[in-house]
Amino acid sequence: MIHNLQIPEREVLLPEIRISVICRAALLAITYEAVFKESLAAMEFMLDSSYTIHLICVDAEEVYFERTGLQVRIKALRLFNKVSVSYSKIQGDNFLRLLPGSIHFPSISPGLNYNAYLSIKSDVPFVTNAEEVCGKYTINDLSRLVIADCNAPNERKLNIEISGRSVSVSEPTLSLFGRADLAGELSQFLDFYYSLFGRPLECRIVDIENLQVNAISCKNLILVDGCMCAKPLVFLYKYLFHEIIHQELGLTTVFVGRGRHWLLESLTEYLQLCYLKTRFGEAFFDRQLQYYKNLYEANIAGTNTTISEFEPHMEEQTFLALICGKGVLAFNLLFQLKIINMTILKQLIDSFDDCGQVVSLELFIDLLGQYAGRELSGFVSEWIGPIDRRE
Missing domain, CATH: 1.10.390 (Neutral Protease; domain 2)
Structure with a gap:
């Protein structure tokens, strides 16, 4: 199901969205700010019901909002160009999970032109598929954003990067696979992959704990449940190639x-x-x-x-x-x-x-x-x- 930002009467371009994500202890706090090119009188959006909304402002003035299930409605006394939403929820200690499938941010209609800029501050190490530039992050589709707690890069059991035909495998990952030539296996698979798909593949594969599925393919990022590290060859031949193919079939198409x-x-x-x-x-x-x-x-x-x-x-x-x-x-x-x-x-x-x-x-x-x-x-x-x- 695609949840759309609904703007009454006309389509409005969203040239810029700024988001602050702060994870401290068990608290996840998010501030979402959108600046519109055209003026609005009202707006509706969807947000996961697990979040508590603390404040909604338009042009820096607090406004009343109605919330029914996932739907949030705001109406101002005058036209506005900027909306800010502050909300939070309690997660587990050392736990940060923003994964596709839940509505973590007021969602944007497919086809609208926008960029989202993120500031992410967390007490725990994390991995994200947002592009990092000088400590800030950007993404153009918030519905595909991943932010997930994981070990630091040098402590991950699985840490693989694929860029085009180049395969980079960390030392702990090489040790995990023992005698198996993981880079060679992936290179052979990429020959098959590129016989079908023309776009260069850019993807990282990392392990995280308590994923609840064995593996999941997100845009430019494959998350693997830590339990798979106990049976690396099963993961390689039963799951990994499947999840890489999903980068094209399911995420691009x-x-x-x-x-x-x-x-x-x-x-x-x-x-x-x-x-x-x-x-x-x-x-x-x-x-x-x-x-x-x-x-x-x-x-x-x-x-x-x-x-x-x-x-x-x-x-x-x-x-x-x-x-x-x-x-x-x-x-x-x-x-x-x-x-x-x-x-x-x-x-x-x-x-x-x-x-x-x-x-x-x-x-x-x-x-x-x-x-x-x-x-x-x-x-x-x-x-x-x-x-x-x-x-």
Whole structure:
């Protein structure tokens, strides 16, 4: 769900946003200040309900606001160009987590032109995907901002940087992987990655504690739960390549609408499997396909939905059966039937740029049919389920 800043009657450009983030002990305090090019009489925005709002000012004067759930409404007695919001919440000691998925800042409508400048002061070391310049930070999409507590760089078990084809691995990370040539493994994977994706990859991989998932890919930053450090090769071959692919599929190209999780997760997982096939051979590939088949069969009982109808609120066994199991097998079938190959897949991925990097299942199937010269309604009906079709 995208939460929009709603400005009555007309669209207003936001040329500059300044934010102060202060983490002291268990208190997280944030001040958000936006300067508008045009004057406003009222404004609505969304903010996570875990935050307590202390003060809202317009042009340096305090104003009354109404709050209902996530929605905050402010109305001034006169037109204003500047709004400031001060709010806070209690987190755990030595804990700082601002991750995508919650509304940590009054959100900005997609398409509006703005820059956000941040000052971050914290009692604990942290990692962020905001660009640092002289101790200050900047980002142009607050919905993708990450600020997370972690060990200092020289104390991280995982500390990897990828820039283009260059791979930098810290000494503790090299020690963690032992005899495995991590830099060499990543270099081999990057050959595969760049055979499909044209944009240079800029990404850091770091470990943090209590992430609650094994790994998550954020823009230019992959966070890994500390528990993965106990099994580094599992992390490397089961999670890392998958999360790196998400830098393109999911973060650069966004999938929308019904069936988006098949494109987001099943396609990403299958691409990782295609790389591992080049790395370990056909026998490994066949064993992994059997694993996905077993995953489907072990979890499909009681599931009365299709791949295209899956939504994140559904039970985990539905996700395992349809997206992790059947969804991966569906992409393999497309390859087996020679409907798709790596050349066609590269053409598909290149065409995402022409679509504004926003891709629906309908668009994906239409493009695939065009490049493959095949009619796909039978495959879609049997394997994927209903598609949102434009009238």
